[in-house]
Amino acid sequence: MTELEKGPTGSRRGRGARERILGASQELFREQGVNRTGMDQLCAAAQVSKRTAYQHFAGKDELVTEYLRRFDPSVLSGVFDRTDLTPRERLLAAFDIPPTTPLCPYIATAVELHDPEHPASRYARDYKKAVAVRLANAAREAGAADPEQLGEQLALLLDGAAARTRVLNADAFPTAAAMAAILIDNAIPATAGGTGSGTTPAVAGDPRR
Template sequence: MNTTANAKDTGAQRRGRGGRERILAAATRLFAVQGIGATGMEQVADEAPVSKRTLYAHFRTKNDLVVAHLRGLAASGATLEGVLTREDIPPRERIRGLFDQPVTDAAPVRGCPFIDAAAEFPDPESAVHAYAREQKLRMVELIDAVVRELGCREPRDLAEQLATLADGAASRAMVLDDADYGRYARAAAEVLVDQALAGKR
């Protein structure tokens, strides 16, 4: 048995272990601080750190990396719509939470990552844009479920209105770098929900 070869193999596996996770973590940090367009694949490899060969073994193109990054954000709940799936808070609080901007200590306000990504990949047929669209449609479905739980009238229309308010507030929060900008849209959302509940019979 060649113990030297086995030791080398084990060492190589240890160095390579977690490469995909390190790449995604590095991409998330860089995208948050400087945006997707300004972040190159080589920079992601340096930040991970992994070799370019390892980077491209996991993600053949930047599109693949961006979609994986967005999928990770969606799964983590660290997006505008993440609060909508929380069962530990009442439905009305979930609606209010739509207007809280996810922020990090080191990054400027980025607003909605799906809107940001769609803007940087404007071709509707691109994988990134298509995934962003899918998440924005899912957001309406999630809001619809919450307002139905509240017993609001015309829940689908209300869901679209609330989604529009949340997305608009997120975009303005990003432009103005104001994490608390959602308070204005939240006030409008309260009025819409109150009106929908007032008409309930």
């Protein structure tokens, strides 16, 4: 292991610097937002110099994008890669969000940036599209007549529930799950095995929207 060096202000830098910076960004960006968090504060929290930070990230824009990329790179694998659930159950499991989960970071960051061409905004947009695709794929497996439409409807419900939960400080996901069950059963013919109890199966971990 290489010996840690000292930055201009005595801050540590070395192999762990990049991870410390990303760890600090996850904490600070979620607590106080992207715009209110400056590089000086991030560097202080990560115990690195600004020179070290800019050796790992070209600028704050790149750091914000990487911050989002770290949340859920496989796009809800804890829901859609489960083999113990039927396709219909996987669709409902996407709504099993703990009420204490903070506002979706993709929504929060895109709203703060006000720039659809910002690399983080583009990443958030691609992620949300990927969620709709995964929902549509599960809907197709479940036998939905129009899986793409159902995927978009469920994705919209997820995002709406996330925003409403944050604004009202009250869990909106149970209501969204009940609405999702109706949409799913209306879209999947009974012969395809789409009918069911409408209850949301338990999902291990903290699936992200």
